[in-house]
Amino acid sequence: MTLDIERLGRRAEAMLDELAAISEEPDRLTRRFLTPEHKRAAHLVGRWMQEAGMVAAEDALGTVRGHYARDGEPEGANRVPRLLIGSHIDTVLNAGKYDGMLGVVAGILAVEHFRDQNQRFPFAVDVLAFGDEEGSRFPTVLSSSAATAGAFDTAWLKGVDRDGISLEKAMADYGLDTAAVGTAALTQEEALAYVEVHIEQGPVLEHGDLPLGVVTSIAGQNRTRVNVRGVAGHAGTVPMTLRQDAYLAAAEMALAAEAIAKAHPDDAMVATVGTIKVMPGAVNVIPDHVEFVLDLRAASDAPRAKALKQFIAKAEAIAAARGCSMTHDTYHDCPTAACAPWLQDGLTQSLDSLGLKAPKLVSGAGHDGQSMAKITDFAMLFVRCKGGISHNPAEFATVGDMGLAVAALIKFVEGFDPAKRG
Incomplete structure (x- = not known):
């Protein structure tokens, strides 16, 4: 019919x-x-x-x-x-x-x-x-x-x-x-x-x-929860050179993820930070704890796994350079x-x-x-x-x-x- x-x-x-x-x-x-x-x-x-x-x-x-x-x-x-x-x-x-x-x-x-x-x-x-x-x-x-x-x-x-x-x-x-x-x-x-x-x-x-x-x-994907810890301080009294700002470390990590994904165009790789929590969340306090999730996707699994390792290494280096610490948990890994x-x-x-x-x-x-x-x-x-x-x-x-x-x-x-x- x-x-x-x-x-x-x-x-x-x-x-x-x-x-x-x-x-x-x-x-x-x-x-x-x-x-x-x-x-x-x-x-x-x-x-x-x-x-x-x-x-x-x-x-x-x-x-x-x-x-x-x-x-x-x-x-x-x-x-x-x-x-x-x-x-x-x-x-x-x-x-x-x-x-x-x-x-x-x-x-x-x-x-x-x-x-x-x-x-x-x-x-x-x-x-x-x-x-x-x-x-x-x-x-x-x-x-x-x-x-x-x-x-x-x-x-x-x-x-x-x-x-x-x-x-x-x-x-x-x-x-x-x-x-x-x-x-x-x-x-x-x-x-x-x-x-x-x-x-x-x-x-x-x-x-x-x-x-x-x-x-x-x-495409396969990872979701990795990242926790960055720094030191809270007064927004008006701590000089920029002496800060251990967890948010700025996290922001730099997000930019690093973007750069890594852009370096893999043939693998249709994309990286997204779509959720971020800044603590203590006060306008006049330097953030001492930031949690965000990195969503990383690619058309094949091997480049995606390699990129995630690159991101983790880069994020650890960024945290150390800013006097912060970083932990991560990949809670979703779908091939x-x-x-x-x-x-x-x-x-x-x-x-x-x-x-x-x-x-x-x-x-x-x-x-x-x-x-x-x-x-x-x-x-x-x-x-x-x-x-x-x-x-x-x-x-x-x-x-x-x-x-x-x-x-x-x-x-x-x-x-x-x-x-x-x-």
Whole structure:
């Protein structure tokens, strides 16, 4: 049958608007992992899944799972081979409404189409709505999808948010049992593949006037927490030459990280200090303690590991020269993840069937596919976004492009053949 691209896009837009209305803040979109707003969004997504013909439930990490049974599947069957479609419903602070949510909505709309056409497959289809992809609350990233992949680290439970609430307590407050985390894991036999629809978060597709693209890999990344300690003093009485200013040491370290990343253009390396805490935080006191996080990413792992070592050595030298001390903790180290060629081919064929080109792109942003790669092959379909803007209220994808993305996902599932796995 002919797919109604406009209708699919408008349905996606309406659902995204409804999700975006669920926020911790009245004047901007912020929805962090395991907050009451996350729970409200999860319940809404679960309702949509049920309305689309799926059985919906939340796992031990709050991931919403919709199950569309395979052809001939007996009621109540478990350990069924399934194609996984997913993304996340948590956001950064002051977010846009497309990042993550579009992938969840696209999966639901695809299954809704199959239900309407009375289509079943030799495999089940599960739509997953993860809750901790952004890492905007706890010192964890991808913990929801890590649990699904059987790679959850129980040490994460002790991590605390900015209010001192641990992940363990937040899970209990949400109504989750920390002792049941292991039950969230799927096996390699169950997980046939994982595919995700996501806005590009970059300008390549827009520059090429192309609505969709096929991802080849996701860049690896480190997140390293750095603590710099100096000596507090009166802002008016301590001469500049005698100061042990922790903030100036940290600022110089951030510039060093920038220089190191710029020296690796062939590796698409980027370095970002996006969060910094200055203490004691008084206008007339020289800072004696600064904490910041370095986010370091690259298209391959060896240069990234080498760059991190270079940064640590340089930061230690900067601290010593300024009479300060420095400690560091790399709490997140996610390797580069390659998308499976056979799944890339499937996405390319789905775009071909819609008369679209299928450009290949590398993702500089992290995604749940990096976790899912631990148990199965994965692939991603990128959707053009205006100006390449993301993690920003100005984030935008057109109705037409979103409709094409849902249509491409439908075509992909219809052509999906687990026998093509290597």
